[in-house]
Amino acid sequence: MTHAGHAGRLGRLTPKELAWAKIAWKYVENNTSPQTGLVNSVDRVPLTTLWHAGDYIAALVAAHQLGLIEALELDQRMSKVIEFLNSMPLSDLSLPNRAYNTQNGLMVNFANQPADIGWSAIEIGRLLIWMKIAGQRYPHLREYFDKVVLRWNFCQVIDDCGVLYGTGRSGRKQQPSQEGRLGYLQYASAGFAAWGFETRKSAITGKAEAIEIMGIKLRFDARDDRTTGEVAPVVTMPHVLMGIEFGWEYPRDAKRLGGRDESEELRQMAIDVFRVQELRYRNEGVLTARTDHPVREPPHFVHDSVFASGYPWNTIGDDGKPAPRMAMVATKAVFGMWALNRNAYTDRLLLSIEALHKSDKGWFEGRYERSGGYEDLATLSTNAFVLQALLYKTQGRLYPRESQPGYFQHRLNDAFARPQRCLPVEREQCKAPVAIDGRSFLR
Amino acid sequence: MRRAVVHLALACAVLAAACAPQMPRAQSGPKPVIDNVSLPAWSYPRRSGELTPREMAMAKLCWLYFENNYQPETGLVNAVQDYPSTTMWDTASYLAALVAARELKLIDKAAFDQRMTALLKTFLAMKLFRSEMPNKVYHTKTAEQVDYGNKPGEIGFSALDIGRILIWFKILKERYPEHGNAIDRVVLRWDFRNTVDKHGTLFGASVNKENKTEYLQEGRLGYEEYAAKGFQLWGFLTTQASMPEPFGMIYINGVRVPYDTRDPRELSQHNYVVSESYVLDGVELNWDHPYDRSTNDGDHSQRWMENFAHRVYQAQENRFRETGILTARSEHQLDRAPYFVYDSVYTTGYAWNTITDTGQFVPDMAAISLKAALGMWVMWKSPYTDLLFDAIAEAFDAKKGYYEGIYENGTGPIKTQTANNNGIMLEALLYKAQGKLLKWGPIDGGLWESTNADPFAHNGKGRPIFIRRRAQEDGRSGALSPRIFGPTNVERAMKRAPDPSTLCLTCEDDRFREYSPSWLVRPPSR
Numbered sequence: 001m002t003h004a005g006h007a008g009r010l011g012r013l014t015p016k017e018l019a020w021a022k023i024a025w026k027y028v029e030n031n032t033s034p035q036t037g038l039v040n041s042v043d044r045v046p047l048t049t050l051w052h053a054g055d056y057i058a059a060l061v062a063a064h065q066l067g068l069i070e071a072l073e074l075d076q077r078m079s080k081v082i083e084f085l086n087s088m089p090l091s092d093l094s095l096p097n098r099a100y101n102t103q104n105g106l107m108v109n110f111a112n113q114p115a116d117i118g119w120s121a122i123e124i125g126r127l128l129i130w131m132k133i134a135g136q137r138y139p140h141l142r143e144y145f146d147k148v149v150l151r152w153n154f155c156q157v158i159d160d161c162g163v164l165y166g167t168g169r170s171g172r173k174q175q176p177s178q179e180g181r182l183g184y185l186q187y188a189s190a191g192f193a194a195w196g197f198e199t200r201k202s203a204i205t206g207k208a209e210a211i212e213i214m215g216i217k218l219r220f221d222a223r224d225d226r227t228t229g230e231v232a233p234v235v236t237m238p239h240v241l242m243g244i245e246f247g248w249e250y251p252r253d254a255k256r257l258g259g260r261d262e263s264e265e266l267r268q269m270a271i272d273v274f275r276v277q278e279l280r281y282r283n284e285g286v287l288t289a290r291t292d293h294p295v296r297e298p299p300h301f302v303h304d305s306v307f308a309s310g311y312p313w314n315t316i317g318d319d320g321k322p323a324p325r326m327a328m329v330a331t332k333a334v335f336g337m338w339a340l341n342r343n344a345y346t347d348r349l350l351l352s353i354e355a356l357h358k359s360d361k362g363w364f365e366g367r368y369e370r371s372g373g374y375e376d377l378a379t380l381s382t383n384a385f386v387l388q389a390l391l392y393k394t395q396g397r398l399y400p401r402e403s404q405p406g407y408f409q410h411r412l413n414d415a416f417a418r419p420q421r422c423l424p425v426e427r428e429q430c431k432a433p434v435a436i437d438g439r440s441f442l443r
Numbered sequence: 444m445r446r447a448v449v450h451l452a453l454a455c456a457v458l459a460a461a462c463a464p465q466m467p468r469a470q471s472g473p474k475p476v477i478d479n480v481s482l483p484a485w486s487y488p489r490r491s492g493e494l495t496p497r498e499m500a501m502a503k504l505c506w507l508y509f510e511n512n513y514q515p516e517t518g519l520v521n522a523v524q525d526y527p528s529t530t531m532w533d534t535a536s537y538l539a540a541l542v543a544a545r546e547l548k549l550i551d552k553a554a555f556d557q558r559m560t561a562l563l564k565t566f567l568a569m570k571l572f573r574s575e576m577p578n579k580v581y582h583t584k585t586a587e588q589v590d591y592g593n594k595p596g597e598i599g600f601s602a603l604d605i606g607r608i609l610i611w612f613k614i615l616k617e618r619y620p621e622h623g624n625a626i627d628r629v630v631l632r633w634d635f636r637n638t639v640d641k642h643g644t645l646f647g648a649s650v651n652k653e654n655k656t657e658y659l660q661e662g663r664l665g666y667e668e669y670a671a672k673g674f675q676l677w678g679f680l681t682t683q684a685s686m687p688e689p690f691g692m693i694y695i696n697g698v699r700v701p702y703d704t705r706d707p708r709e710l711s712q713h714n715y716v717v718s719e720s721y722v723l724d725g726v727e728l729n730w731d732h733p734y735d736r737s738t739n740d741g742d743h744s745q746r747w748m749e750n751f752a753h754r755v756y757q758a759q760e761n762r763f764r765e766t767g768i769l770t771a772r773s774e775h776q777l778d779r780a781p782y783f784v785y786d787s788v789y790t791t792g793y794a795w796n797t798i799t800d801t802g803q804f805v806p807d808m809a810a811i812s813l814k815a816a817l818g819m820w821v822m823w824k825s826p827y828t829d830l831l832f833d834a835i836a837e838a839f840d841a842k843k844g845y846y847e848g849i850y851e852n853g854t855g856p857i858k859t860q861t862a863n864n865n866g867i868m869l870e871a872l873l874y875k876a877q878g879k880l881l882k883w884g885p886i887d888g889g890l891w892e893s894t895n896a897d898p899f900a901h902n903g904k905g906r907p908i909f910i911r912r913r914a915q916e917d918g919r920s921g922a923l924s925p926r927i928f929g930p931t932n933v934e935r936a937m938k939r940a941p942d943p944s945t946l947c948l949t950c951e952d953d954r955f956r957e958y959s960p961s962w963l964v965r966p967p968s969r
Contacts, residue, residue: 209794210694212475217694224793226804310792311706312691322708 007243008340009393013066021390025068027362027383028059033102037080042294043361043378046102047112054126055384057081057134062387065395078134078141085148092174094153095119118167121157121179125188129245132194136400146408149195155422158192161430162199181232182208182221186266187242194251196424201432203250204262213312214279216272220307231320233308237291239270240336244388247397274337276306278345286369289333289349293365295326296377302326328366328375331356332382335389475692477750482698484753487823489740490875501836502872506544508844508865509537518561519583523776524843524860527583528593531604536866538611542618543869546877563625572648573656575634576600599649602638602661606670610727613676617884627890630677636905639674643682663712664690664703665720668748675733677891678907678964687747695794696761701751707791715790719773721752722818726870729879734957740878756819758788760827768851769834771816776847777808778859784808810848810857813838814867821871887961907964910955
């Protein structure tokens with residue numbers, strides 16, 4: 001059953017599904033910090049990232065829409081987050097730091113020690129998407145989300161054509177480097193596009209190659225991780241997020257006509273990623289729903305991929321080192337594929353992770369492929385995404401189409417008081433050709 | 444030296460799949476399609492015709508290497524300029540050079556015979572690795588077994604190197620039957636029991652820390668099937684080694700390029716895709732099945748090999764078109780550390796990957812390999828290979844022969860000369876003059892076949908078993924008779940053999956098969 005922009009499952013939640021949603025919300029309740037209003041990225045660890053701030057806003061919207069919380073609680077919680085976002089310290093006085101302590105709101109490093117460690121354009125992209133969605137769904141809060149964005153300085157994070165840059169700190173200097181690879185890059189750039197930025201260089205698959213796995217031609221980012229140091233795995237989540245939040249329709253400014261429509265390409269990439277995993281189950285009997293996820297043991301975070309660094313079904317750490325024991329059926333990837341594909345395979349996938357939760361803790365991260373054991377780590381990403389997927393089932397794509405001009409547009413249109421922060425109207429026109437074609441894969 | 448099959452002495456536990464009796468290689472999922480999409484490569488003819496003066500000059504310069512590096516004491520030739528060490532692979536390249544020099548009339552029959560006799564004499568006396576097979580490396584002055592540092596040592600054997608020299612022994616035997624007896628005696632010395640298993644998989648040997656011999660499956664797509672043809676030409680059944688599976692396809696510069704999917708991270712062998720294996724198979728065997736006696740070089744009877752070769756060629760031509768980098772990739776020596784690289788079209792996950800034998804990424808060592816360039820030039824007559832020829836034609840030292848390659852980064856030639864490079868260049872030139880280098884001679888069989896056909900002879904070395912087609916009834920000498928028509932007892936027996944479709948690859952298969960007009964062959968009983 002489908003409707004415009006919708007694929008996969010559609011309908012009211014069954015009692016069982018509603019119970020699933022409540023379990024996921026339990027994680028949020030357990031981990032909300034009363035001081036800052038933020039939610040811990042990992043169960044009981046007082047640290048969050050911007051990506052997870054986006055997760056939290058998503059969870060909040062979904063919980064309200066699914067009737068788990070009242071409008072009052074939504075407003076209280078959301079306002080607390082907005083207040084934090086409007087007052088938080090910024091890395092290099094420009095953009096949110098990669099991590100914050102959820103108890104005192106300070107910028108921290110991943111060991112939770114106070115530090116300015118630079119920003120991630122990809123994570124900022126996700127937060128931008130959810131501030132846009134929440135602002136449009138709850139117009140009375142929109143102005144305050146706009147103010148969050150107007151507080152930031154975009155001069156370094158994105159260039160005139162939409163190339164994204166993250167920073168890291170080495171010594172006392174911020175080191176910018178191009179960030180994002182095929183998949184998450186398209187997703188994050190959609191966040192910038194939703195706020196009116198030109199993103200033509202990130203919106204499409206400029207530099208892609210393809211490999212054949214199980215007869216499926218799978219596109220992957222051809223930028224070489226050996227020379228750039230950034231791995232480029234093919235995983236499920238960016239495609240799922242693109243599907244659930246945008247229906248694979250890249251958000252574009254109605255005024256910005258011309259250019260090429262990315263949606264068909266985005267949809268096809270997602271279908272290929274889903275299909276190849278299903279084929280692996282059919283041909284080899286291995287249940288597969290792979291994505292990047294944290295694990296309790298070293299290396300603590302893996303890109304559990306369909307294809308990475310030259311190999312199919314490669315599970316690697318951030319440093320590119322293989323960690324095959326960490327491969328698992330990831331709960332969030334299952335929910336994503338389940339919501340977007342109504343078929344026997346996703347039924348089977350869901351059955352395999354249905355028990356992976358504890359009612360007083362939330363959903364677990366997944367089930368290990370090698371041992372069948374649970375990874376009982378609970379994270380905000382997984383629990384927020386369960387809520388998102390269930391909301392998708394009831395409503396279809398989460399990003400609203402129409403948008404009335406609000407405070408953000410009024411500020412930008414005031415030619416005498418521009419914010420001077422490299423916001424969309426303050427930029428030079430991108431000179432790059434609109435369509436940067438990827439290689440033709442037809443041969 | 445080269446062709447170092449890097450059998451890191453990993454515990455067998457890790458390599459269970461490779462150490463244990465090989466199970467049929469399961470390839471999960473739908474097999475990659477080998478489509479016949481018409482790449483431009485399909486339409487380029489091979490080069491043939493008399494050599495031009497420029498090409499003859501090239502051949503002479505190549506041969507110079509073998510003049511300079513000849514060791515009269517043993518009849519061997521140094522694999523690398525002035526370094527008295529060689530392998531079976533490099534010796535095969537020397538044999539190729541010797542045949543080419545003779546056929547192109549760079550040397551006379553006396554010189555040829557004198558060199559052949561000296562070499563075969565050494566082969567008949569040389570010590571074998573633990574009395575099995577030729578060691579990986581020999582000292583060229585003493586014919587002693589040595590290690591890669593040229594210090595005395597038994598270090599193992601390489602099935603790929605042996606496969607290549609078997610191809611060249613066969614070519615020599617067919618072209619120059621006067622040397623057939625000695626060649627057969629050389630091969631009769633070898634013990635094949637641990638090299639070819641009952642599934643037709645090839646194994647190399649190395650020595651582990653406890654000084655025990657370890658046998659490990661050897662060969663990856665391209666080289667494996669090429670080397671297997673050497674064993675097939677001597678009657679061995681190489682069922683699994685000869686299958687292209689397991690392979691996958693990756694898109695490289697718009698072309699689906701086949702690669703071996705056995706995982707180099709687990710199995711310590713790299714799956715490099717290079718020109719060399721496909722060029723050698725083309726030049727020496729015309730991408731034909733090993734027993735193909737057709738003299739039509741326009742038809743390549745091993746279709747998948749031809750298909751794969753075109754793909755590997757096309758990816759390189761396309762890279763040039765797209766990036767402007769002249770590309771002819773192969774493994775090759777260097778004139779500086781790390782001294783040897785796998786300079787590939789694809790390996791261990793990456794296109795245009797250049798790695799050392801330990802897997803270190805060294806993109807600055809990428810080069811136009813002269814042997815690859817000239818091999819591509821002869822197998823594909825195209826504007827691109829014309830350009831390659833111009834790029835390499837003057838890359839020589841007038842006193843030493845052709846350089847190994849020309850660095851892609853623009854820093855000039857790799858200033859080292861090798862037997863492999865100069866030998867393969869010579870055989871490529873000979874292919875232009877004569878076509879497929881394996882030319883079936885008038886004499887069918889010899890000491891090898893008749894010894895292995897003797898039911899009373901002790902066959903303790905895993906050699907195949909031959910049987911002559913109805914020679915007795917015919918009364919003529921089987922060895923010289925052409926194909927005799929009419930069913931024989933054996934042929935009738937073959938007809939009663941089980942239907943091939945019910946045969947299982949992993950079972951022992953004792954049927955007699957076609958070998959040549961007057962011989963049938965079956966694998967030894969185990």
